[in-house]
Amino acid sequence: MIEDTSTRIDVCPAAELTAGETRLFEAPDGAKIGVFNCDGSLYAIEDRCSHDDGPLAEGEFDASTCTVECPRHGSLFDLTSGRPKTLPAYQPVQTYPVTIEDDIVKLEVP
């Protein structure tokens, strides 16, 4: 049997994260995570670029393509998969499941 060791944490009321909005969140272990609302679907990625540790989740967010651009060297990341679409980054970043329960945005962290 596989044990589920992940933890669900509250991020914010769903009403505060409407389409096109983004929020930076700090997990209990200190990891920074960006949560994005791409036209109604929620995605979360770590706030650390796989190229050179840039503050990825603080880059320019495009809700229509569901991408964020690393502010350090400009790699464009697909928020749905965590994969970079352009160089110089070539490795994916960590993604986290996001759900809404009782009108609260919740993040699942390992």
Ligand code: FES
């Ligand atoms: S640190 Fe993100 S592209 Fe270089």
